[in-house]
Amino acid sequence: MVHEELVDVTADPLDDGAEVLTHAQHMKGMNDAIHTIDYSIPTxxxxxxxxxxxxxKVTNHKWVVEEELERLY
Structure with missing residues (x-):
C-alpha cells in the first residue's frame, strides 16, 4: 500500500510495527481495516x-515499485 491510503498519519515514514487504518480499496479486505507496517521504503x-x-489483461494494477519493472527496449 502507499502512504496516501493511510488514515490520520503524518507525512513522515512510519516505524516498523506501527498499526494503521487504511482506506485502500484495490484489494479485498483492505478498506477500513487495521494493518501492521512490516517495513517501509522511500520509492x-x-x-x-x-x-x-x-x-x-490486467488494468491499473497497484502498486509496482521500480525494482519490479523490466525495460522492454
Whole structure:
C-alpha cells in the first residue's frame, strides 16, 4: 500500500510495527481495516497495465515499485 491510503498519519515514514487504518480499496479486505507496517521504503510506485501469458489483461494494477519493472527496449 502507499502512504496516501493511510488514515490520520503524518507525512513522515512510519516505524516498523506501527498499526494503521487504511482506506485502500484495490484489494479485498483492505478498506477500513487495521494493518501492521512490516517495513517501509522511500520509492516511486506505479500503476501498470499488462497482459498475462494466458491473454488475460490486467488494468491499473497497484502498486509496482521500480525494482519490479523490466525495460522492454
Amino acid at each position: 516511486t510506485v506505479y500503476m501498470v497495465d499488462f497482459e498475462l501469458p494466458n491473454g488475460l
